[in-house]
Amino acid sequence: MKTKTLITFLILIAFFGCSSDDVNLPDCFQNFIDFVNDRPPHGATIDKVIYKEKILFAFNSGLPDVPVAYEDEKCQNFCSSGGLLGETNCPDDFFENLVFVEIVWTDPR
Amino acid sequence: MFSLFGQVRENEIALKNKSGNAVHFKFKETKVTNNLESVSTFLKTQFNVQDETSFRFKKKFGKDNIGFETAKIQQYYKGVKVEFSLFNAIAKEGVLTSLNGRLVKIANLNIKPKLSEEEALQSALRTINAEEYKWEDQRNENIIKSVTGDPNASYYPKGDLVILDKTSFSDEDGVVLVYKFDIYSIIPFQRKYYYIDANNGELIFANDILKHTNGTAATRYSGQRNIETEPINGLFRLRDNTRGNGIQTFDMNNGGSYSNATDMFDNDNDWNNTEYNNINKLNSMLDAHWAAEMTYDYFLNEHDFNSIDNLGFSLFNYVNADLTQISTFFSDSDNAFWDGDVMTYGIGTNLNPFVSLDIVAHEIGHGLFEKNVCNGCPSFGEFGAINEGLSDIWGSMIEFHAAPEKNTYSLGEEVGIVIRSMSNPKSLGDPDTYQGEFWWTSTADNGGIHTNNSILNHWFYLLAEGSANTDGINDNGDVFNIQGIGKVNAAKIIFRAETTYLLSNSDYLDLRAFTIQAAEDLFGVNSLEAFTACQSWFAVGVGDGNCSVEFEIAGNEVVCTSNTYTVTGLPPGASVSWSVTPNLQIVSSTSGSVTVSTSSNGQSGTIFLNVNGSISQRDIWLGRPASASKIFGPTLVNTGAIVQYSTGTVGGATSYEWRLPYPYDEVTTFDLFGQNWQLQLPANDQQIRAFTGYGQVSGLVQVWGKNACGNGGAKLLSVSHGTGGEPGGGGIPFNGFTNNGGSGTTIYPNPANDQIHVVFKDKSRRNIKFFNFQGILIKNYTSKSNTLDIEVSSIPNGIYLLEINQAGEKITEKIIVQH
Numbered sequence: 023m024k025t026k027t028l029i030t031f032l033i034l035i036a037f038f039g040c041s042s043d044d045v046n047l048p049d050c051f052q053n054f055i056d057f058v059n060d061r062p063p064h065g066a067t068i069d070k071v072i073y074k075e076k077i078l079f080a081f082n083s084g085l086p087d088v089p090v091a092y093e094d095e096k097c098q099n100f101c102s103s104g105g106l107l108g109e110t111n112c113p114d115d116f117f118e119n120l121v122f123v124e125i126v127w128t129d130p131r
Numbered sequence: 132m133f134s135l136f137g138q139v140r141e142n143e144i145a146l147k148n149k150s151g152n153a154v155h156f157k158f159k160e161t162k163v164t165n166n167l168e169s170v171s172t173f174l175k176t177q178f179n180v181q182d183e184t185s186f187r188f189k190k191k192f193g194k195d196n197i198g199f200e201t202a203k204i205q206q207y208y209k210g211v212k213v214e215f216s217l218f219n220a221i222a223k224e225g226v227l228t229s230l231n232g233r234l235v236k237i238a239n240l241n242i243k244p245k246l247s248e249e250e251a252l253q254s255a256l257r258t259i260n261a262e263e264y265k266w267e268d269q270r271n272e273n274i275i276k277s278v279t280g281d282p283n284a285s286y287y288p289k290g291d292l293v294i295l296d297k298t299s300f301s302d303e304d305g306v307v308l309v310y311k312f313d314i315y316s317i318i319p320f321q322r323k324y325y326y327i328d329a330n331n332g333e334l335i336f337a338n339d340i341l342k343h344t345n346g347t348a349a350t351r352y353s354g355q356r357n358i359e360t361e362p363i364n365g366l367f368r369l370r371d372n373t374r375g376n377g378i379q380t381f382d383m384n385n386g387g388s389y390s391n392a393t394d395m396f397d398n399d400n401d402w403n404n405t406e407y408n409n410i411n412k413l414n415s416m417l418d419a420h421w422a423a424e425m426t427y428d429y430f431l432n433e434h435d436f437n438s439i440d441n442l443g444f445s446l447f448n449y450v451n452a453d454l455t456q457i458s459t460f461f462s463d464s465d466n467a468f469w470d471g472d473v474m475t476y477g478i479g480t481n482l483n484p485f486v487s488l489d490i491v492a493h494e495i496g497h498g499l500f501e502k503n504v505c506n507g508c509p510s511f512g513e514f515g516a517i518n519e520g521l522s523d524i525w526g527s528m529i530e531f532h533a534a535p536e537k538n539t540y541s542l543g544e545e546v547g548i549v550i551r552s553m554s555n556p557k558s559l560g561d562p563d564t565y566q567g568e569f570w571w572t573s574t575a576d577n578g579g580i581h582t583n584n585s586i587l588n589h590w591f592y593l594l595a596e597g598s599a600n601t602d603g604i605n606d607n608g609d610v611f612n613i614q615g616i617g618k619v620n621a622a623k624i625i626f627r628a629e630t631t632y633l634l635s636n637s638d639y640l641d642l643r644a645f646t647i648q649a650a651e652d653l654f655g656v657n658s659l660e661a662f663t664a665c666q667s668w669f670a671v672g673v674g675d676g677n678c679s680v681e682f683e684i685a686g687n688e689v690v691c692t693s694n695t696y697t698v699t700g701l702p703p704g705a706s707v708s709w710s711v712t713p714n715l716q717i718v719s720s721t722s723g724s725v726t727v728s729t730s731s732n733g734q735s736g737t738i739f740l741n742v743n744g745s746i747s748q749r750d751i752w753l754g755r756p757a758s759a760s761k762i763f764g765p766t767l768v769n770t771g772a773i774v775q776y777s778t779g780t781v782g783g784a785t786s787y788e789w790r791l792p793y794p795y796d797e798v799t800t801f802d803l804f805g806q807n808w809q810l811q812l813p814a815n816d817q818q819i820r821a822f823t824g825y826g827q828v829s830g831l832v833q834v835w836g837k838n839a840c841g842n843g844g845a846k847l848l849s850v851s852h853g854t855g856g857e858p859g860g861g862g863i864p865f866n867g868f869t870n871n872g873g874s875g876t877t878i879y880p881n882p883a884n885d886q887i888h889v890v891f892k893d894k895s896r897r898n899i900k901f902f903n904f905q906g907i908l909i910k911n912y913t914s915k916s917n918t919l920d921i922e923v924s925s926i927p928n929g930i931y932l933l934e935i936n937q938a939g940e941k942i943t944e945k946i947i948v949q950h
């Protein structure tokens with residue numbers, strides 16, 4: 023488990039371009055990865071996306087009834103989509119204007 | 132208030148045990164202060180025990196809700212705990228009012244064990260000899276670490292050295308130094324404390340830990356229900372040890388920490404509204420516990436499946452969670468989820484706690500999917516929609532199984548919102564036709580898995596209930612009329628498709644094929660269930676409507692005036708209708724039979740059977756057969772030959788009748804020297820064999836079809852022997868027959884056995900010579916008759932020459948003699 027966490031850190035460090043002595047992950051990243059690591063693997067991902075020039079991160083646990091959360095770089099929730107109710111509180115034009123940039127993290131397990 | 136004392140007064144002893152020792156004191160005059168030292172001193176004095184015996188708090192004095200101070204005090208001997216020797220001390224205003232418990236008097240017991248803990252454990256395991264233990268499964272190990280919050284927690288047994296008084300469980304006296312192990316085995320499923328003699332490894336006593344009892348629960352959404360609970364320390368908690376490897380329900384206490392989740396205890400196993408219907412929504416715990424039990428029962432009773440993995444997988448409910456504290460990507464607690472190990476239910480933010488029966492079953496349904504279809508596959512797109520649809524189906528079927536009075540086909544209504552309608556998805560803006568209106572195309576909700584699952588939901592609804600309560604037309608304009616096969620059979624089909632056929636990349640078209648296959652496995656290839664599964668997919672826009680099932684309509688092939696036809700194997704309650712072609716009339720009908728009449732002859736008619744929209748048909752013949760239309764065979768035949776004649780199939784004929792040129796004989800074996808035509812019996816089929824005879828009779832070959840109503844029209848074929856006996860007609864001459872051209876002479880048979888018959892065209896004078904092949908004359912005749920028989924029975928096998936001289940002309944024929 024320790025090894026996996028380390029790999030996770032390295033990927034994120036690379037992504038944020040931080041120096042090796044600066045590993046302050048945004049809370050939501052670590053929170054999400056902790057949530058994922060506490061459970062059997064389901065192909066979880068964090069994607070970087072852009073909606074109308076706003077950079078967002080899509081946290082997708084891969085679990086059937088867990089919503090996908092879109093949060094900004096400061097971990098402010100922009101909107102969520104999914105869950106047992108299948109509801110989304112994202113703007114109406116959100117998904118048609120959503121531009122995928124890159125995969126930031128995938129569950130390495 | 133401290134006072135010294137010796138023995139208590141007799142009237143302060145409320146109860147003695149069988150041996151006459153006091154086990155319950157009710158203090159009147161004796162004053163014992165509510166501290167450990169005073170109680171210890173009292174006990175030692177009262178029972179006259181030495182300093183080797185000591186006492187420790189198991190629970191320190193604390194006030195209960197009516198002002199008493201209570202404590203639990205444990206007996207020790209030389210620092211070793213004495214099992215079951217626990218005292219309840221009750222005090223008021225600093226002084227004991229009551230003390231009850233059992234003191235064990237021990238003298239000269241050696242507390243140094245001969246066996247190590249591990250040796251004692253191995254001895255216990257040898258005695259138990261279980262196939263599988265709880266600690267051998269890493270998943271269980273992970274769960275206990277998670278539940279306890281202790282990374283070192285394990286089910287691996289740890290031994291405690293204790294002293295066991297045999298009188299506490301038997302009639303025997305004596306104390307034994309033992310190791311006490313909590314040993315939990317999966318196969319067989321049992322968990323006990325094992326007390327192993329610390330000196331010789333013998334099993335002294337085993338005490339069941341997994342106890343259960345039936346309690347009553349006032350649930351939040353489902354009224355009063357029976358639940359299984361576990362008694363523990365005089366209380367009860369929501370652990371069901373009777374189903375599979377157990378169902379356990381924990382309270383997240385409106386928080387997000389699994390390690391802080393707690394058991395909920397009840398004192399009398401009557402979990403009532405007064406206690407649990409409160410601001411903390413504690414009665415949600417009862418719903419989740421009961422619903423998980425009902426889910427377990429459904430899979431076991433209806434599908435013979437032991438929990439979600441058929442191995443008794445433990446079901447863990449984590450109830451009343453504040454989901455936003457679990458992870459930031461939950462924006463509220465209006466949700467529930469399966470996470471690969473356990474179920475977590477939100478306490479509700481705008482809605483009520485997410486623990487309704489159908490939601491609990493939905494989440495456990497995800498567990499079934501993971502254990503049987505794809506472990507850890509991300510839920511996305513059509514595959515994800517199938518996962519959600521299956522969970523909705525199990526939600527509805529388990530709800531029906533345990534609470535049929537509820538609205539079976541609507542999901543989640545009790546939490547304050549109808550999440551999905553399986554009967555009418557469009558009423559909630561969900562699609563009822565594949566890629567039709569409301570079909571989700573954006574990537575939101577992982578590709579609309581909670582929207583497009585309505586295709587599967589509605590398919591199931593149509594399969595089980597039929598289309599009577601729908602508009603009977605989908606977004607493709609396809610009209611359908613489906614008679615449902617019922618919930619039980621529909622559920623069997625989808626359960627088999629899910630657990631046997633579904634793959635990690637399956638889409639709706641695959642699932643269509645899998646459900647039809649599953650229905651064929653369960654109910655037969657041509658079953659109505661398979662047909663209805665197919666038809667229901669067509670109704671939701673998946674696959675074409677090319678579904679059919681053939682029922683066999685039994686009855687006579689031919690109807691002369693009227694007949695009755697029957698069908699068997701119709702499903703109960705099936706919608707059945709009969710119809711016929713215009714040349715038939717229906718006299719009467721029931722679902723299982725139809726009586727038809729006709730006045731027609733020589734034509735076919737058809738009976739149609741419509742069962743739930745699937746058409747089966749039976750073609751029958753009306754009246755006498757049609758006229759025979761063709762005879763195949765030679766019109767010019769060789770004399771003395773075997774020939775074949777046949778006719779095409781004659782409509783309505785059940786047999787055939789043949790005639791040959793007259794006069795002819797009917798034989799079973801041909802007389803190969805006969806003059807007449809011969810018909811080989813039986814001759815009632817489309818093909819016959821005939822012998823053309825030596826009489827050179829020409830005439831008609833005739834055939835007609837026959838059935839129970841009479842004969843059909845005949846077909847005739849004019850047949851003659853070769854002109855003037857010329858060879859080359861139909862049929863292979865069976866016995867050598869020489870038809871000597873212009874001379875008009877017939878010689879037969881050839882080869883010959885005993886006689887050679889020679890037939891001349893007239894009665895002229897002739898000289899006939901018979902030579903062997905070396906040219907030696909053997910016989911010589913002069914004849915004025917038109918026939919001559921030559922005796923060859925006594926001459927050797929071989930080739931001979933017959934020479935006929937008449938009117939200056941000589942003809943020669945080769946003759947074979949063969950005996």
Ligand SMILES: [Zn+2]
Pocket residue numbers: 086087106493497518519522
């Ligand atoms: Zn779900």
